[in-house]
Structures are given as structure tokens and as C-alpha cells.
Amino acid sequence: MALTPARTMPGVLELLPLDQIAFQRMLDVIRRNYERFGFLPIETPVIEYSDVLLTKTGGETERQVYFVQSTGALNAEKDADGVPELALRFDLTVPLARYVAEHERDLSFPFRRYQMQRVYRGERAQRGRFREFYQCDIDVIGKDSLSVRYDAEVPAVIYSVFRELNVGAFTIQMNNRKLMRGYFEKLGIADAEQQMLVLREVDKLDKRGADYVRDTLTGEAFGLSSGVANQILAFVQVRSTSLQDAFDKLAALGEGPEAMEQGRAELKEVLGLIHAFGVPETHYALNLSIARGLDYYTGTVYETTLNDHPQIGSVCSGGRYENLASQYTKSKLPGVGISIGLTRLYWQLRDAGLVNTAQSTVDVLVTQMDEAQLPAYLALANELRSAGIATEVVLEAGKLGKQFKYADRAGIRFVLVLGEDELAKGVVTVKDLRREDQFEVARGELIKTLRVELEQAAVMG
Amino acid sequence: MALTPARTMPGVLELLPLDQIAFQRMLDVIRRNYERFGFLPIETPVIEYSDVLLTKTGGETERQVYFVQSTGALNAEKDADGVPELALRFDLTVPLARYVAEHERDLSFPFRRYQMQRVYRGERAQRGRFREFYQCDIDVIGKDSLSVRYDAEVPAVIYSVFRELNVGAFTIQMNNRKLMRGYFEKLGIADAEQQMLVLREVDKLDKRGADYVRDTLTGEAFGLSSGVANQILAFVQVRSTSLQDAFDKLAALGEGPEAMEQGRAELKEVLGLIHAFGVPETHYALNLSIARGLDYYTGTVYETTLNDHPQIGSVCSGGRYENLASQYTKSKLPGVGISIGLTRLYWQLRDAGLVNTAQSTVDVLVTQMDEAQLPAYLALANELRSAGIATEVVLEAGKLGKQFKYADRAGIRFVLVLGEDELAKGVVTVKDLRREDQFEVARGELIKTLRVELEQAAVMG
Structure with missing residues (x-):
């Protein structure tokens, strides 16, 4: 019999045992810390119904989905659109929404869950892009409402996890989407659609630089005055250096419309509590450039960066959202959560020489x-x-x-x-x-x- | 927007948090014990190339495979037979074979690995049949050869795991495929194909009873004398009640051809060492009815049953095989291993009231x-x-x-x-x-x- 070459598809990270042990230790640290803060484990099936997975998303995400068909159903199980009945999850948020909606009556709220499983995306093969990767998520889901205090607990969990992961100094960067939107409103950019487009441009600041963003904002597409563009750029370049500095910089923004005041009040409450949650001032900062995507998050947003390895980007991101599962249930389920993309993080840390893989589990x-x-x-x-x-x-x-x-x-x-x-x-x-x-x-x-x-x-x- | 019903496909076990905690505790116990015996963790991608997965297997297994296609490739990525390029693993043994063949030069032999991941089978929806389930496997893989002493270590691991899982009294039942085959040879059933068919009938003993099996063996298809059929039935009904009894019953089988003597010698060596490995006599027995499938295992075979819950069947099975990865490499890689199908086991134990789910991870x-x-x-x-x-x-x-x-x-x-x-x-x-x-x-x-x-x-x- 001819031999079949033993190989895996590109975009998966398969590890040798000593590397797997190092990876497993990171998983264990994350789990231990999630549990220490009272988060409960859940696991969901990797295969979901396509209509459940694809209710909310479109375009880009849909093209990246892996569809699943049993042998007998290779041609039979497509619905009218030719979409197979089953697909692999591409994140843990949609399955969480489905889980909470499905089991709502059996859960206690606020529902604090952690979930550490692999997700699948049909990405093009490219260095650093994974088709299969671990996400390690926590979320607190409220029924009808959820205090902004939970937004202050999240940085405490991040702090606890990354301190124990032992990856050097890190900073939890925070912003608030309401503050951002309100500030744009104050500058005369009141239309929600227009705000979204401005946010999308602002999101490019790190990658493209201030000049590029200023040119775009004052260019044909946006037609903003250079004064307004400069105010936007000054806003998104705000970084705090201490807790008091954060309060000062929030005050220095001046008065604004309701959304801005609401966002500022939320940020102040979060900053006011974060110390009581045990996070030292050295480990968090206001960073008004952070927007975290465009439509999902509605309040506090987080990114976490390694001080000595900025090129790695955010190692833990998330934020507050209004309603988790509106596609499955009429219940209002606001929440706040974060995600660690561990496969990519591990791969980057190993690249940076920050993972110790020499020690076996065998004593x-x-x-x-x-x-x-x-x-x-x-x-x-x-x-x-x-x-x-x-x-x-x-x-x-x-x-x-x-x-x-x-x-x-x-x-x-x-x-x-x-x-x-x-x-x-x-x-x-x-x-x-x-x-x-x-x-x-x-x-x-x-x-x-x-x-x-x-x-x-x-x-x- | 109309609501999409939040639901999962049949055949998956999704748990509420307290049940998930109980499940996670079982995973932890298994992992801790596997590690205590010096097994190293590996994880493989859930998606494999179809040609890699389907080299060895045919028929039944192939029909149960879930194929995977990214959106763009829904029609494009089929090979000449119309089989999609990618599929979900249906066990952990084929991925292990692929892994060892692929990474052979980077591994130390004997390679002791454990792997605890989910596998996928497109089973028909049916109570107790799962389409997604955890397998918790250990295997020791030798290069060229592997001492039968490792066959004696396996029961020690089983003993250690199930004692800590706290599921009541259990018995590790052992047999040897060579002893079985040799005994049939002694009875004049020398043809390998014929032996396989007899083994297949003998495998039905528990489900169909002795009379059914005797009738089949003396019937048209086999045409064995009733004397031979009775000897086969007597053989497969051998159970030992102590270590000495096991030795006595092995001796009482009388002399036989080479395969039988080899199998007996192996069983005697395993039995002789098992005590030194710390397994008490109460927890293992010779059971000459155990065949464990038909072509994969070649020496020692194991099943483990709960004394007070025989209806659950074997909770941990495995055995010795000649060559792990002949479809991928010319290297000879003999091994011995076991698998715990944890999803089904958990489900059955919960059914039997043997899982305590009242306690949270939150202290x-x-x-x-x-x-x-x-x-x-x-x-x-x-x-x-x-x-x-x-x-x-x-x-x-x-x-x-x-x-x-x-x-x-x-x-x-x-x-x-x-x-x-x-x-x-x-x-x-x-x-x-x-x-x-x-x-x-x-x-x-x-x-x-x-x-x-x-x-x-x-x-x-």
C-alpha cells in the first residue's frame, strides 16, 4: 500500500509534548484565575446549526465559516439558499448568546461564565493567522440590567490572569464608547452612521498614523474642518499616566451632550472602583483611541498590551454590550466580557522568547x-x-x-x-x-x- | 426581526454550569492520573485532511464522518471521488498515528502520550448515542518493539483513574488475542479469516447468549461440531477469581500451538507484574470472552466494568496493537493503549445517580x-x-x-x-x-x- 503523507492543514498549531505542556499551563493559569473570581465553566458543541450561527453576522464572517456535512448529507442537507445545515462556531460569543437564550430559565443571573474552547475560521493561510484557535472568554450577563460595577471587576480579572501568566509588565487600556460617541456629537458629528464611519477611521490610527487619519477626515468623504479633525485626533491620543491623571483628563474634555456625560460618568465609576478591586495604578490607563470594532460594544471597552512587546498588540480585549441575544430571545441581556485568543498569544509569546518549554509534566x-x-x-x-x-x-x-x-x-x-x-x-x-x-x-x-x-x-x- | 430558535443538534451533551463542573472534575481526575504515570499531553486539530483520516477505515466509519468545507470551497474542494478535502476526526487513534508519523524524529520513544479531546461521528440520533463526545486516551508507542511490561502498566493506570473517580467497585477484565486465536487453532480452526468470523460470533455472547452463539457455530455458516462449539463456549466463559486462579485457569487450557503459548506467556507476564504495579487482586480478572473488535488489537485486550452497574458495559477499553501508523510511515510502531469515552460515561453515571452535581467551583x-x-x-x-x-x-x-x-x-x-x-x-x-x-x-x-x-x-x- 502506498503511504499517505502524514500532515495537517495550514493554519493550525500542533505542538510537541513539551510545548503542549507550556500551553496547557497557560490554560490552567487562566482557568484558575477565572474560577477564583467566581466564573462558572460551560462548554458548547463545536457544531451549531447554521441558521443559529449566522443570524447576526454577514459578509466577512460568513465567508470564513466552515460548514459541516455528514457523508450521507453531503448534498441533501442544504437549505433553500444552498447553505448546509451545520457549521463550526467561529467565536464563543454567538454560542454563549444561544446558550443563555436556550437555558435562560435554568440559569442564575447575573450569570458569570467562563469558556475556553477552540473556534474555527476559514482564514486564508498566512503567518500568524489561525484557522483553529483557543478563545478563553469570561462574560457576566445580567437580566434586564447589569451594574457598571461589573465593568470594574473585569480589569481585576485581567490583572490577576496576566500577572500569573508571568509575561512581564502590561497595561489594561480603557475607553468608553458612549464617551466617544458623545464627544463626536459635541463636535457636530451627530449622525450615528457618520459617527460609525469616523470611529472606523479612528480605529486605523495605530496602523496608518495620525496624518493619514487627518487627511481622510478632512477629505471629500467626511468633509470635516481641520479644527474638528484635530480635536478628534487630540481626543483619541489621550492616555492617562495615573488614576488622578485619568480623572483630570476626563474633566479636561469639557462639558458635552448626554451620551458623553453618561460615558464619562461610567468611566469615572469604573476608575473609582478599580483600586478597590486590587488593580495597581501601574497596570491600567485611560486610552481614548480604543474603539473595539464598530457595532457590538456600547460602553466600556478594554484592550491589554504588553509594555515591552507593543508589536504583539492587544492580548485581551472586550467590553460592555447592551443586549447579548436579541436574535434568539425577547429578554434583554446586557453583559460585559473579555476574550483571550490563547493560540495566537502563545505563538507570539514563544516567538518573543517568553514561554518556557523545557520542563516536563513528568517529575x-x-x-x-x-x-x-x-x-x-x-x-x-x-x-x-x-x-x-x-x-x-x-x-x-x-x-x-x-x-x-x-x-x-x-x-x-x-x-x-x-x-x-x-x-x-x-x-x-x-x-x-x-x-x-x-x-x-x-x-x-x-x-x-x-x-x-x-x-x-x-x-x- | 423574527427570533431564531436557540437550539443545538441532537446527539450533543450540553451541560448547565453545575453539571459542567462535575464533568470538568472527572476530566481533571483523569488528567491528573494520566500525568502521575508519566504520560505527556498532546492535542491535535479537530479538522484533518480526509485522505489522512480515511486511509485505513472503510464502510461504517466512513459513512459516519463529518466533512468540512469553508464557504468558498463548498463545491470546489472535492477530490475526484467527490469527497471534500477536510473532515472532523472520529477518534483519537488515527490522529495519534498521523501525529507520531509526522513528528517521529522529534519524539522520544517509548512515546507515552495522553490526549483528551472531543471526536465527531455522524451517528443517527438515538438515546445514548453521541455525535460529539470526549475521548480520554493513553498510549505507549514503541519504536520497532515495545515490552509486554507496558501491558501490565495499563491496568495500573485504569485502577488509579477509576479509584479516584469514585464510581464504586470495578473490575479490569483481561484477555489476549493470541491466546484466543491459538486456542481456536488448536480446535482445528486454523484459517485466519475463519477465526475472525468465530471471534465476531463470540463477541455477541453478552448480547445474544450462549445458545444463540452455539447454534450459529454449529449451523450451516460455520459447521463446527458441537464438541468444538462447546469447547469454544467453555473457553470464553473462563473468569478468574484471584491471581492464583487466573494462573490455574491458564494452565488448565492445556498445551496448544505457538500463538496460544505466546498469548499465554504474555498474559502470565502481565499477571505476574500487575501486583507489583499496585493493582489489588480484587480489581482485575481474566475474562477469556473479551475480543475488542476484530482486526486492530493483536495481544492483550482490556475492558473495565463497574461491578454494581453491569448494564453500563465497559467504561474503559483498549489493548495492544502491532503497528500504529503503517498507513503513514515505514517505521514499525507497536503500542498499547486505552480509551475512556467520557461523555457517554458521565451521562450513564449521572443516570445511575453516581455523579454529584450540587457543588459549585465558587467557594x-x-x-x-x-x-x-x-x-x-x-x-x-x-x-x-x-x-x-x-x-x-x-x-x-x-x-x-x-x-x-x-x-x-x-x-x-x-x-x-x-x-x-x-x-x-x-x-x-x-x-x-x-x-x-x-x-x-x-x-x-x-x-x-x-x-x-x-x-x-x-x-x-
């Missing part, structure tokens, strides 16, 4: 010096495992040097040797492959000693 | 008695979270009774009250909703007290 390798002593090796492994120490035993005889090499290559730091000498003396030889050191431990002290070593290794790396 | 709810004290509530929550206690704070004012009710409904056991009295006295009132009890704790003692309570709750349920 200890029990070597095989003497085949006849296998039962003793197994008994030792049982003891270690019962103590929660992840242990692999070499079951096939081989040269000791080869066994060390295997451990080293597999990222297993501690190797145990139990030979004739050790058995006679009632000790075990512990070899630390990282420190290139070895020492004898009394059998009765082994678990205690290894625990100390492993704790140190976890802290010191 | 503590900090109530809001006095809106003005919100910063104090948040400071308290920060302290608790820093101590690893998962804490939710009520951010919107409401009647205290309603807050208790929310906690109760959400499965949060401990509720903290910090009112004027408590603040004046420097204490916190802890309300245990499960025990319907409450007590005051000095603020400085709170974390210690809660930790003790939570540990007790985790142990006592």
Missing part, C-alpha cells in the same frame, strides 16, 4: 539498573505517585547512560537510581539533570526531599 | 449588606482570592435573603456577611447553606477557618 524518571529489581522500582514509583509525584518507570532494560539521555531529552529533571549499592544502604540516588548534580537520600526521606526539590524547581524554573 | 459568596461598604467587601474578596479561595462578590444591592437564595441556587455553600455589627466587632459571619448553620469568625482567622471548612466539604461532600 521523576525511575531508571532500571537491574532487571531483577523491577518490582522494587515499581514499588518506589507507586509510593511517589501516591504522594502526587508524576513518575515514569523505565520498563525496558538498557544502558543507564541512554536512560539519562532519554530523561534529558524528554525534559524530565530528576532521575532516580536504585542499584545494588543503594538497595544495600537503604538509599536512593537522585540525579538533578538541570543542575548536573547528584545526591543520595535515605529511602524514608525521598518523598519529602523530592517535594522540596520540585517546589523549588517550580519557583526557580 | 464563597461575599454578600452586600450596605452599599457604602463595597470597598470593604472587595478588599475581603481580594484577600480570599489571594489565598486561592474562589470568591464571588455581590455587586448589585438587593435584599440579603435574595442574595442567599442566589447562592443556594448556584451551589455556593459558604456565604459571608459583613454588616455594621460585624465591622464594629472585627468579625465576619459565615453562613453554611448546606448545613444551614452560621457562625462568627474573627477577621484574621477567616482564611484559615474557610480553608478547613472547604477541605472538609471536599472530603465529606
